[in-house]
Each structure stands twice: as structure tokens, then as C-alpha cells.
Amino acid sequence: MTETTVTPERPLVVEEGETRPGFIGQNIRRKEDKRLVQGEGVFFDDVKRHEMGFVHFVRSPYAHARIKAVDVSKAHEVDGVYGTLTGDEVAILTDPFFELSTPPGANIKDYALAVGRVRHVGDPVAAVVARTRELARDAAELVEVDYEPLPLVLDAEEALKDEVVLHDDAASNTVWSGTFDWGDFEGALAEADHVIKIERLHFDRFSSTPLECSGCLVEYNRGTGQWTIHGNHQMPGVGAIWMAPALRVGIDKLRFVSQDIGGGFGNKITLHPQFTACCLLARKLNRPVQWTEWRTDQHTANTHGNERTFLDITVPVKADGTMLGFSVRAIDDCGAFPRYEPLGCIIWAQVTPGCYRWRNVRVDFTQVCTNKSPVAPNRGYSRMQHLWLTERIIDIVAGELGLDPVDVRKKNYVKNEEFPYTTPNGCVYDSGDYARCLDIALELIGYDKIEEKRVDAESRGKLLGVGIGSTLDSGTNNFGQSMILNPELQFSGNNEVATVKLDIFGEVVVTLGTVPQGQGHETTTAQVVADILGCTPDEINVRAGHDSYWNSHAGFSGTYASQFAVTGLGAVKGAADKLAGEMKQLAAAVFGCTPDDIELAESQARIKGNPEAALPFMALGAILNANNAGLPEDLDISLNVRHVYRPQFEKPDLERKYGNLTLTYATQIHACVVEVDPETGVYDIVDYAAVDDCGDRIHPQIVEGQVHGATAQALGAATHEIFTYDEEGNLLTPNFYDYHVPHALDMPPLRTGYIESTSPFTPLGAKGMGEGGGAGIHAVCAALQNALGKRGEGPIVWRSCNPYHRVWEMLQNPAETRKFVSVESR
Amino acid sequence: MLLREVEYARPASVQEAVRLLSDHDGARALAGGQTLINVMKARAASPDALVDLSALAELKGIDLAADGTVTIGAMVTYTELMASAEARARPILGDVCAQIADVQVRNRGTIGGNVCSNDPTNHLPPLMVSLGATMHIVGANGERSVPAEEFFLGVYMTAAGPGELLTKISVPPGKSDGFASVTIGRDGTCIVNAAASVNGGVRLALGCVDAVPVLIKAGATDDDAVRAAVREANLQPPSDVHASADYRRHLAEVVAVRAAGEARGKR
Amino acid sequence: MDVNVTVNGESYERDVEPRKLLIHFLRDDLDLTGSHIGCDTGNCGACSVIVDGVLVKSCMMLAVQADGSNVETVEGLAQDGELNGLQQAFSEHHGLQCGYCTPGMLMSATALLRANPHPSEEEIRTGIQGNICRCTGYVNIVEAIKAAAE
DSSP states (O other), X not given: OOOOSOOOSSOOOOOTTOOXXXXXXXXXXXXXXXXXXXXXXXXGGGOOOTTOEEEEEEEOSSSSEEEEEEEOHHHHTSTTEEEEEEHHHHHHHOOOOOOOSOTTGGGOOOOSSOOSEEOSTTOEEEEEEESSHHHHHHHHTTOEEXXXXXXXXXXXXXXXXXXXXXXXXXXXXXXXXXXXXXXXXXXXXXXOSEEEEEEEEEEOOOOOOOSSOOEEEEEEXXXXXXXXXXXXXXXXXXXXXXXXXXHTSOGGGEEEEESOOSOOTTTTSOOHHHHHHHHHHHHHHTSOEEEEOOHHHIIIIIOBOOEEEEEEEEEEEXXXXXXXXXXXXXXXXXXXXXXXXTTHHHHGGGGTTTTBOOOEEEEEEEEEOOSSOOBXXXXXXXXXXXXXXXXXXXXXXXXXXXXXXXXXXXXXXXXXXXXXXXXXXXXXXXXOOHHXXXXXXXXXXXXXXXXXXXXXXXXXXXXXXXXXEEEEEEEEEOTTHHHHHOTTOOOOSOOEEEEEEEOTTXXXXXXXXXXXXXXXXXXXXXXXXXXXXXXXXXXXXXXXSEETTTSOOOTTOSSOTTOIIIIIHHHHHHHHHHHHHHHHHHHXXXXXXXXXXXXXXXXXXXXXXXXXXXXXXXXXXXHHHHOOTTOOTTOOOOSEEEEEXXXXXXXXXXXXXXXXXXXXXXXXXXXXXXXXXXXXXXXXXXXXXXXXXXXXXXXXXXXXXXXXXXXXXXXXXXXTOOOOBOTTSOBSOOSTTTSOOOOGGGOOOEEEEEEOOOOTTSTTSBOOOSSOOOHHHHHHHHHHHHHHOBTTBSOOOOBSOOOHHHHHHHHHOHHHHHTTEEEEEO | OOOOOOEEEOOSSXXXXXXXXXXXXXXXXXXXXXXXHHHHHTTSOOOSEEEEOTTOGGGOOEEEOTTSOEEEETTOBHHHHHHOTTGGGSTHHHHHHTTSSOHHHHHHOBHHHHHHHOOTTOSHHXXXXXXXXXXXXXXXXXXXXXXXXXXXXXXXXXXXXXXXXXXXXEEOSOOOEEEEEEESSTTOOEEXXXXXXXXXXXXEEEESSSSSOEEEEESOOSHHHHHHHHHHTOOOOOOOSSOOHHHHHHHHHHHHHHHHHHHHTTO | OEEEEEETTEEEEEEXXXXXXXXXXXXXXXXXXXXXXXXSSSOSOTTEEEETTEEEEGGGSBGGGGTTOEEEXXXXXXXXTBOOHHHHHHHHTTOOSSOSSHHHHHHHXXXXXXXXXXXXXXXXXXXXXXXXXXXXXXXXXXXXXXXXXX
């Protein structure tokens, strides 16, 4: 067992329903570590089955083509090939996956393999299964596919025209479209002293590219019709919702098992097409089948983050720098298939005004399909894109009007005394102190000495820039927001489940409904349970990973959307509270007193004020489970409790598109200093500060680790990580050679700080914070703008990713982007 | 990720290696594998047979002659070269090797492999051209030597043809060398690179701008002279996701000036 | 082809195709699944192991090239279930989150500290430059290696 490095100084005395920090707030050693540092983790590709077959997908080399014929006969002739699967079979054996959108998006037919047409390079067309990985790969080359290439569309604005349409059944590329209008934007325009117009901004395609690719090993039990999927799906509940109806079976027939997952970041939520293909193969071939995705396939054909174009941004501003709101036309590019989309069309509304007190907002939002990789809820999902917009607006407006970027933020930030703060569309920001976080960030990067640093940089021929990135990480969704997109959807609220039991030898065993990919759920769970039961985290056994057969779970179970500290630990707390109550009832029955006379401390249930009258946990477990004669008839306990945590949400007002869409709002405010070499466009991030506020921290190291990781990913997305396509729809960055993610030497010196603004809405005062909100992207763009731009002159940083060649273009031709911005002053 | 079937041999002598390479059309020499294995994983090229050179002691070792010539065995790894006292006689060699990729790649990747694969973004082809190195080749017909500037023939193609093996590289004495590059991230792939050697005038070799390193000579070594010489070369660099042709052409000029400046500074 | 290899002190003899990569040999033939695969182009370092004392990426070596060699993988670091100092340091300093890059990171750190017992921060970062991590931003990995070096 791992050792606890910190023990509480005094024994805990816990009242039912109350948790006092003992281990909560400490940096105990993670339970996950012992196996992971020995290479004893179990990732899906580590699981083996006798006689399993290896799957290789035959994938389309075309971005858009009709499939005229698929001939697998030559593959079958290879010795060691067990079988194949084609789109024609899939179309017979399964129904299309459930679509979330309204028509026309609702009419899209999405199958496990391409049926009739391929719609992006890498779209899987057939699958070959063989005795070894190499043989499957070899045999796949013998599959002959006759394609008839079609014209393609790679640009969202082009796709809107519906000249090249991806899905005949939808007869349009538009997946979803709608307008959001809150406050009085026209009134704000009339009241404004300045109106700034930004013609376009563009949030580029990238993804968090988890190091472990996707995959599964699927077994099929012919006798019971049960599939067991050892795979790294991070939200199997939703996976089952897609797969079960498609496979025409009940949800219980799909068992998802995972122990360790090598990162997900949202890219392992829409694995249902490939998993379904593997299920069909396991059943057809009557043997376990194993699929391992390759890096190239993950980049070309698994998932990207949403790519979003913002047009006609209009910002009314008062002379004193008060921003009254904004209007924008947003076009989201979701790639070839929506899948989890169009949820991204509403999720941004959790943070409509960003960190700011803007009351008048109008958003015209459209989502389209293009012949690119489908998207998934990549880390920061849809809020990051929108928050980047709000930060670019603040930054550009401040730049154009000559306002100090710090002052204008503080002027417009939601103020500490205004929390809980209701946004124009009814979301309630729970707590925070943005101005204070900003001050800490600026102090960490030595903002007061910035002008000296600028002079020093100039003496070395460099342009220095400093930028601020404010962001929110909204967590714990109210899924009722999906009804705003499609009133027919029957999803609302949220929930998570945990079970806690006291076993016969006094062992405490916890199961979680969540599916961790490195966030330390086993550890923080143990901290919470230990504090409630009055024992140590070492005595809490948290089952590693997730098994949908055995781990109790609910409709929204999974690890996504920055919610574990709230929903997961809320479920854990609820279950542990109940168990604590039962343990006291049992002790009271044994001692002949009332439960109020009992306290849980030092791994015992004992009479308050009389520590000699104590029952160790082992005794409690043994009495109820094996030695229970004589217990009162009305003692209704099981010492095996399940709790469903359900946050308080209402269904949103669909007509006004108004309501609280998320329970918590963590803050991250970053500051960045760059030095640009004007001779080449090459730049370095020379200083960096990240300040976070996620309410009460359960395990500070884990929180900080998430901040570090989110920062690194954001810096990658800001500098080199971009999915770019050529004219034929080929991805030009399909692997880590060209898609450069930060390595150890690429990271700037990273200074961190934090505050804790307790959330009034959550069981532990904590907020979810894993995603982060992309503050690094906002900060780097702002820093580049500061380095390259001058008031009223200089280029405008209008894209989220700025590799050296883009910086170069801005230096060479500032007028080209300058023309995107106009200021009308009254 | 998964190679096609291939035969494998690990000969014990250069003679045997040359015989294996000459006898089979589809045989390729396997040096460190840091390029070739990746190429085979992608199935961009699939030799029928691999002739592993790792047991050939004759291809290892770095010799420093009395006249200052550094002779490097083709199978010397970047790490070995960086640690070599003999190679320090021409410091730019170790300096450039230290910029290549990462520790793991440097531990296996070889000097010979880097020049023979002749990927346009490689570091050593332009370096060897600027240093005026000599490449020693062994084939069925015996040994021959080729100056570096005649060694590189096309993308992935060098004068070491089928059935031939690069055995060593001799680098003449000198110290006034420079190397500059723009890379994707620290120690990442080069977008442009330039190697310069000053000896009276300057020998400049530009990488990444053509199929082979572009050799430019200038009588004067100051920035303006270098710039003018590069412009006169009328480069037509490729365009890719990291740089347009124009941007690459501009960067090439910048790194040429920087490399020459570094070389000048060491006179 | 016959391959005789010693891994973490234990001898193995297997018949493998020449085309089999060393990483697949370790994971699939020897059931040593601690070393991982994260990419196709030799960039990520998740497969890093030590062969005859030299840190390599095992996805760019053929199993047959390891014939007669001594290989060290993450499974060989702990002794009798006791974590070594480096492994302890990684845990103490939260130098891992999902754990997927960790085996390769540990082997790179092991190789680094053998060659350079007291590395500077720059030397540490250079030592792990061939190992990609998507979770930690490298901050705590560097801290862990510093702590292990002391």
C-alpha cells in the first residue's frame, strides 16, 4: 500500500454530513503512482486474449469520393487472415448512429464504416482481421476499393453555400444554426461612444493529441450476446447510448472495461464508430479482436477540436472603457461527421460574456460539415474558442482605443463582490476574484519592469510583447442546454455515482462512475472518504479504472467537462456520508446508545468521551456480514451504499435560451512575455505566469499539475500545433514530426500562483478545473499583438495559432490584417 | 507502423556487406535506423533485405591525423562524435550533432546515415559541403573518394549507389565554421539551415532549399557580401506547411548571414 | 530468425520475423507491456529503453538487432517491489498523471543520471527532450529528476 506522507495532527471527529479537512487539502502520494511508475498499469493494448485477431482499417485516401466497389477477396486469400468487414455489411447489420441535431443535421447517416461514400481522408472503408498485426496490415493492402473522387469542400464559409454537399440525406452541410440575443444590443450600439468592428477572427484546428492512441480489444460471448470492450473510451455511458441502438441490442449488452488510460482530453468520447466495427467483427469471427489506432490515424481520422470562424464582430464601448457587449456571426467547422456535435453550438454559452460584465450579446451561430476529420469535445470544448474571442475583443479594442490592457480588464471584469453573478443568458458564475488573480499573474512576470525589459530586448534586436489571457473553466454541465439546440432531446441536469462499502474485514471499498485518464481520481476519492470515515487514505481501496458491469454509473457518468471534483467527489461524499451514518447506527445498536453518541475516528466507531468503548471497522464489517444475530429488527443498514449526486439545475427556458448551464466556474488568468525576432518571425516565450482559482483544492499538487499541463497544451496550440490541409484534403500535419507539440526544452519558465474562492454550490466547495480554458492561447496572441502592433497601426493577430510564418506575414504586411479592424467614434 | 517482410543480415566485414548489397537489388544498408526504420514503418520504401552495418568495426572510430584531418567512420553515432576528443579538432562537428533531435536519436543515428539519407532538412549534408569534406566509398569495384559537393545527387540520393557503402568521411583541418538554422521547436526539424566555413572567402552551404545542399562561394565574408551571394544564387525553395517559398528564401538568406558571421568570429 | 536477448537480467530466446520492431517484441512476445507506443515516427519516446547501456527508442530498432544484447526496461527498475529513488521521486513530486509517458521518461532519466549524476535544469530537459508528455507540461517531471539527483 502507498504510504501517506501527511497525517492529521489531531484525530478527526466528524459529524454526519460534514467533512472537515484532514486529508483534504494535503498532497498525499497518489495511489495510481505505484503501478504506473513500474510499468504495471493496464492500458487497453496491454490486454491480451488467446487467439485474438488484430484489426487493420482500410482507409480512404480521398477527402470526398463515392465508393463504387470494395473487393476483399484477395485479402481473404492470405494465410492467417481471419476475416473482413465492409460498409455494405455494416449497413445491413446496424442502424445509423443517433444524431443529436435537428433536421437537416438529424438526417445525417453515420455508420461504423463508410457506406457508399467517404467524406474525409482516413475515413475507414473496410476492416481486415489477421493473426498478427503485421499480417493484418499486409492483407489490408490487398483490399481493392474503387473510388470515384468527388469535389470537396474544406472551408466552412464555402460549405455554407451547399455547392458541395457531404451528406445527401441531409441535403445541406449545415448541421445546426440558430441565433442568440440577450440584453439589448441595438440599445448598446446607440449608447456607445466608440464602435469597434473586427471583420474576422479564426480559431484554428488542433487537438490535445493524447499520447496513448485510441483502441480496444473486444470479446463477444455468443451464449449471452454480451460484448466486453476493453477500450479507452472516456465516457462509456454515452458510447453505449450510441452503440446499443446501432447494434440493435440493449445497453447492458455492452460492457466497457478500462483500468488506465493514457490521456483523453475529450478525444476518446466519440470512439463508437470504430468500437462498433470491432464489435461486429468479434461476433462475426467468433474470436476476440484487437484494434490499436496509430498516431497518423489519430491525427487524420480520429478527432480534432472545433475550428471556428468569427465574422462581423461589433463591439460598442463607452468613452471610459466600459464595454457594453458584442455581436458576432460564428461558423463552426465540425468536419465530416457531427457525432457529439452540435452540442458545441451551445456549450460556449456557459461563458457568454467570458470574464466580463457585458450585458448585451448577440450571437449568430452556424455549424457546418466539411471534408476534414470529425471533431470531438477537445479540452476546453467550445468555451475555449469563445473565451479566445472575448479576450481578442478586449485586447484589440484596448489596442485600438489606446486603453491600458490591465485597466480595461479590471474595469470590465465581473467584480469579486458581484458573485454569484448571473450572466445575460442566465448562467450563474459561482465565485471568483479575477482582478486579484490578474494582479498575482502580473507580479509573477514582473509586469512593473516590463518597459525596462522591452528596452533590453530592443537592444538585442528583438520586439518584446506582454499579453494577458483570462479564461474560465466552466464545469458540471446542465445537459438541458442540449434542449436549446433540439427540444426533442430528452437530456437535462447531470449526475454521477459512487458506491462505498465496508467489507467483512473492515476494508473500505469504493467504486466510481468516472473514467479517469490521469486526473488522480483514486487519490482524491480516498482523501474525501478518509476524512468522512475518520481513517487514513491508505485504508481506502478505490477500484482502479472503470468497469461498466460492476461500477455503478448513471446516464452522465464519465470523465469530461471539468467536473470530477464536483460530481465525482459529490457522489463519493454522499455515499461516504451515508456509510458513516450506517456505521454509527450499527455501533449504537451494539453499544446500546444512540448514533449521536458515536464518533468515527482513528479507524474506529467509538462512544464520544469514552474512547475505550470502540469498535474497529473490522468488527463493524464482521458483525453485519457474518455475525448479525441479535441485531434490532428495525436496523435497516447494509454497509454497502450507492449515492447519485445530482446538482440542482432547472431546464432552461428554450425560447429565451436562458438558464444556468453549468454549476461551477474556475478561473485561470495567465500572463505571457514574448520576444519576436523581426528578421525571421521566430519568437520565444521568455516568461510565463499562470494563476488559477478552482475553489477549495482537494489535492493542490494535482490541481497544479492540471494547470501545468493545460498551459503546455495551450502553448502548443498557440505556436505550432495546427491541423492544416492541402487542396486535396490531405492533412499536412499527421504525426509528431510536423505537428510539433511542446517538448521539455520548448517550455518557458512557468510561474504559478493561486487563490481559493470557495464555490457556494458544491458539496466540497471545490470546482472542476481539469480543462483549463486555453488561457495560454489567449495570452500568447495578446503578447504577439503587443509586440507587433501599435495603436491604430501594425497587424492584428486574428488567428489562434501563430507559427513563425504567420508572424512573418504580419511583420511583412501589416496592412493585410489591419484592414480587419475599424473604429467608429462618435 | 508495421514493416513489410524483409530479410536481414549482419555481416562481419565490409567486404561481406558490399557483397550483400551488390548481390541483391533490393538490399539497403541499415545504419542507425533513425530514418530508415521510420521510412519502412510508413511503407514509403520497403527494401527486400537489410544489411546491418553495426558489426563493422572498420566503420567506427574517429581518427585525427597529424595534419589536422579528422576522419570519421560512417557508423559513428552523433553521441560518439560529440564525446570524441579527436572530433573536437573541428568543433563545429560536435556543435551541430548536439542540435539533432534528442538523446535517443543521437545515440543510434550515425554520421553516415545522416549524409546518405540526404533528406533535404538534414544537418550534415550542408555541413560536409561547407567543410569541403571528402566521402570515401567502397563498392564491388573497389574504393573511391568523392568531394562532398559532388556527393549529394538528389532527394535521398547520393553518389554511394546500389552495392556501395560510405565507409568514412574526412574533414580537413579548420576552425572558422558556423552553422545557423530555424527549426520547428527546439532541436526540431529544420525549416532552413546553413553551414559556413571561412578560409579567406566563405564557403556557404544551404540546406532545405533544394534537393541537395546549395553551395555558394563568396570572396568577401561580410554580411552584405554574403547576402548578395545568396541572392545571386536565385534560390527556388519548396513551399510546405512550415514555410512558403518566399519565406524560406528569406530565412535562407538570414541563416546564411548568421552562419557566416559565426564563422568569421572564429577566425 | 532466432533472437537471444537478456531483458532486466532474464534471458529470452524467441523466433521472430526480421521486420518485427523491438517495441512490439517486448510488448507482444515477452509480455513486457510497461514500455509504450505513442507515435509512428520515432518522436514521442514512450518506447524508450536502454540497450547495452545506451538509451534508445525501441520503435526504431528491429528485435533482431537486439540479438545478443542486454535490454533494460521500466520493469527492471524496482527491486522486489520496492520502488527505486527515481520512481519514488516521480511519485513524490507528481511527475506523472496518466502514466503513459512515464516508463520512457524513467528510462531517459535513468540514463541521464548514470551519465550525469548532478545535472542542471537545462541538462535535465535535454535528457528528456526525446520524451513527449501531454499531461504534465514537464514541470514536475523536471522537479522529480532534480530531487532524485540530490
